[in-house]
Amino acid sequence: MAEVLTAEAVRDELGGLAGWSQDPAGITRTVELASFPEAIGLVDRVAATAEELDHHPDIDIRWRTVTFRCVTHSAGGVTRRDIELARRIDEIVGGTTR
Numbered sequence: 418m419a420e421v422l423t424a425e426a427v428r429d430e431l432g433g434l435a436g437w438s439q440d441p442a443g444i445t446r447t448v449e450l451a452s453f454p455e456a457i458g459l460v461d462r463v464a465a466t467a468e469e470l471d472h473h474p475d476i477d478i479r480w481r482t483v484t485f486r487c488v489t490h491s492a493g494g495v496t497r498r499d500i501e502l503a504r505r506i507d508e509i510v511g512g513t514t515r
């Protein structure tokens with residue numbers, strides 16, 4: 418589970434994860450909400466899921482724009498846990514973007 422995926426394997430997974438991009442630091446998705454409180458609400462829902470999965474995204478909040486980065490810190494790269502977390506974030510984001 419903690420095995421680091423190759424860039425190619427991540428790219429294949431990203432084919433099914435529209436909106437995500439890959440760089441050496443992980444996979445990232447940026448979403449813009451309608452307001453700052455909505456951005457915080459999204460982060461709060463993602464936080465609950467991260468606790469459930471015991472796997473946590475790096476999160477950057479700038480007014481109503483939120484960037485999630487998924488990388489397994491202990492493994493030093495992207496693992497299946499990050500792909501799963503990204504899918505869950507997509508479910509939560511759903512239609513909440515601006």
Ligand SMILES: C[C@H](O)[C@H](O)[C@H]1CNC2=NC(N)=NC(=O)C2=N1
Nearest residue numbers: 471472473474488489490491492
């Ligand atoms: C003990 C616990 O499982 C670890 O500290 C987890 C918590 N959440 C984590 N999240 C992420 N993204 N990477 C980790 O290595 C990590 N480690």
